[in-house]
Amino acid sequence: MAILDIKLPNTILKALRLPQNNPRRQQLKVLRKLLRKARFTEFGQQYRFDDILASKHPGKKFQELVPTFNYNKIYNEWWHKTLEGKPDICWPGKIRYYALSSGTSESASKYIPITNDLLRGNKIVMIKQLLSLRTYEGIPYSSISKGWLTLAGSTELQKADHYFAGDLSGITVKKAPFWFQPFYKPGKKIAKQKDWNKKLQEIVEKAPEWDIGFIVGVPAWVQMCMEMVIERYKLNNIHEMWPNLDFFVHGGVSFEPYKKGFEKLLGKPITYIETYLASEGFIAYQERQHASGMRLVTGEHIFLEFVPFDEKNFDADGEMIPNPEALMIHEVEEGKDYALLISTAAGTWRYLIGDTVRFVDKERSEIIITGRTKHFLSLVGEHLSVDNMNKAIQLASEALNISIPEFTVAGVPHGNFFAHHWYVACNAKVDKDKLVSLIDNKLKELNDDYAVERRSALKDVMLTVLTEQQFLDFMKAKGKVGGQHKFPRVLKGSLLEDWQKFLDGKNIS
Structure with missing residues (x-):
């Protein structure tokens, strides 16, 4: 039938x-x-x-x-x-x-x-x-x-x-x-x-x-x-x-x-x-x-x-x-x-x-x-959209032949200026310096505003490699497990504070 x-x-x-x-x-x-x-x-x-x-x-x-x-x-x-x-x-x-x-x-x-x-x-x-x-x-x-x-x-x-x-x-x-x-x-x-x-x-x-x-x-x-x-x-x-x-x-x-x-x-x-x-x-x-x-x-x-x-x-x-x-x-x-x-x-x-x-x-x-x-990043006018982020992750993972099922980004202080901190899930061995460089360069190609700000107030791009399970565990700790809940691509405010506490092994509400 x-x-x-x-x-x-x-x-x-x-x-x-x-x-x-x-x-x-x-x-x-x-x-x-x-x-x-x-x-x-x-x-x-x-x-x-x-x-x-x-x-x-x-x-x-x-x-x-x-x-x-x-x-x-x-x-x-x-x-x-x-x-x-x-x-x-x-x-x-x-x-x-x-x-x-x-x-x-x-x-x-x-x-x-x-x-x-x-x-x-x-x-x-x-x-x-x-x-x-x-x-x-x-x-x-x-x-x-x-x-x-x-x-x-x-x-x-x-x-x-x-x-x-x-x-x-x-x-x-x-x-x-x-x-x-x-x-x-x-x-x-x-x-x-x-x-x-x-x-x-x-x-x-x-x-x-x-x-x-x-x-x-x-x-x-x-x-x-x-x-x-x-x-x-x-x-x-x-x-x-x-x-x-x-x-x-x-x-x-x-x-x-x-x-x-x-x-x-x-x-x-x-x-x-x-x-x-x-x-x-x-x-x-x-x-x-x-x-x-x-x-x-x-x-x-x-x-x-x-x-x-x-x-x-x-x-x-x-x-x-x-x-x-x-x-x-x-x-x-x-x-x-x-x-x-x-x-x-x-x-x-x-x-x-x-x-x-x-x-x-x-x-x-x-x-x-x-x-x-x-869920966008524009600390200094870089106007970075989730679409830009998804595309950069896709291109970088293809270049290194790895899978990155989850990621998120935070804007953080860097002296008197600012930086972006990427957190990516990858269960394979990866050269994180090469990965962050690829992501950074792809974003420069995708977004002219980002390229300009990387030469001025956006001073650095950092990256931490985690397991996919750590992303899932954070969602579980927040009481947000299931098909309707998605990990945010940008972390700000109290959510960023909870994420940092979670990675430090501290309890979160």
């Missing part, structure tokens, strides 16, 4: 047949749909959604009447009411589910509202991505009919008085449609497991019973899972266990630093598919084989705005100013970094998601993720 032979609900079939209009028209249609649905909510009444709908230019009117929000602002002013069980706050009805989202820089979890409307939009995007695989050349499409191993968060959600909370991946699996269940691995019992180490062990024990064609998850945990299967059954590669494994769907972090180590575990080449599925919604996905970017979801359930990521709109700490310049999709330019504002079918309005993106093909609405608004 092929997954695409399943009879889908009529509402989803109708959505899949929507014509492909231009992105601007699609986005305005989505905005109007969101506004009409939420016009009678408290948020919609306060910010005059009826007036926006009546305007000849609803996009501009929306930006004029509705302020921008970060998490703390929208939670303190609006979302806290929904957690108390109050209906019709930012979206019609009561919010029954919340995705818990937290970066390592945040001590408390963020409660992101999840609605059936949002999940339905996510499902439609997932199916569209599956359909796009038919255009891939040299790929056995039959692999889609095999098992889908999804390394997701626990489906055992936290229950409160008025809601359930957990990882978005866990909520999605728990509410997955009936037609997907026969393909889904590791199954409901293992999916409930909250302890990630136990979950991986149980997956390893079940591995011989499955015929896996797809693996979905964050690269670090998928790689660890495959290593455990290979070690447990004394295999040469993962394809000796799963010969039909042809696809790896990944997202959340750049795959390039993991790719070299990942491919050592394979018996044949597989197809990598990048997705941009955040707790707030399914934002983009790789639509074409060998595409350099992901296609933004412009016609379903998310309205997108783009704030130029520059000194006019963000301060030195990555905080957005109150009334930033915000562009619609037809106003952007290729090659520039933008911070994303999203409005979704879950009552998320003009919300700063925290990621920065760059258009690599405006006509196709294809973007790459370049970093986070707060």
Whole structure:
């Protein structure tokens, strides 16, 4: 039984047949749909959604009447009411589910509202991505009919008085449609497991019973899972266990630093598919084989705005100013970094998601993720993005034929000036002086501002080689183990202090 032979609900079939209009028209249609649905909510009444709908230019009117929000602002002013069980706050009805989202820089979890409307939009995007695989050349499409191993968060959600909370991946699996269940691995019992180490062990024990064609998850945990299967059954590669494994769907972090180590575990080449599925919604996905970017979801359930990521709109700490310049999709330019504002079918309005993106093909609405608004280094004007860091690590590791699955960077004082301190995970023997020199030189080639500052106020670049386990142990000590948690590429403030204490063998909170 092929997954695409399943009879889908009529509402989803109708959505899949929507014509492909231009992105601007699609986005305005989505905005109007969101506004009409939420016009009678408290948020919609306060910010005059009826007036926006009546305007000849609803996009501009929306930006004029509705302020921008970060998490703390929208939670303190609006979302806290929904957690108390109050209906019709930012979206019609009561919010029954919340995705818990937290970066390592945040001590408390963020409660992101999840609605059936949002999940339905996510499902439609997932199916569209599956359909796009038919255009891939040299790929056995039959692999889609095999098992889908999804390394997701626990489906055992936290229950409160008025809601359930957990990882978005866990909520999605728990509410997955009936037609997907026969393909889904590791199954409901293992999916409930909250302890990630136990979950991986149980997956390893079940591995011989499955015929896996797809693996979905964050690269670090998928790689660890495959290593455990290979070690447990004394295999040469993962394809000796799963010969039909042809696809790896990944997202959340750049795959390039993991790719070299990942491919050592394979018996044949597989197809990598990048997705941009955040707790707030399914934002983009790789639509074409060998595409350099992901296609933004412009016609379903998310309205997108783009704030130029520059000194006019963000301060030195990555905080957005109150009334930033915000562009619609037809106003952007290729090659520039933008911070994303999203409005979704879950009552998320003009919300700063925290990621920065760059258009690599405006006509196709294809973007790459370049970093986070707060995860960048610019101590003296070097403007070093996560995209620069990922590329430098990739090029340096290829030059030395080593795998660097994790890394992070900190800006530190250097006399009266500054330096960068790199921490990299590498389990092989490596000449750290040669490695840091390669990283430094590659960054000079990739970033003109960095090259200039290396001749002035950025006086030195240092490097410490650690094991991958040390990175994992730090995350565990911070209580952030699992597929939704990624090690930050830039360390600042209290997080840097905790990292330094951890490396010195001291207890951290």
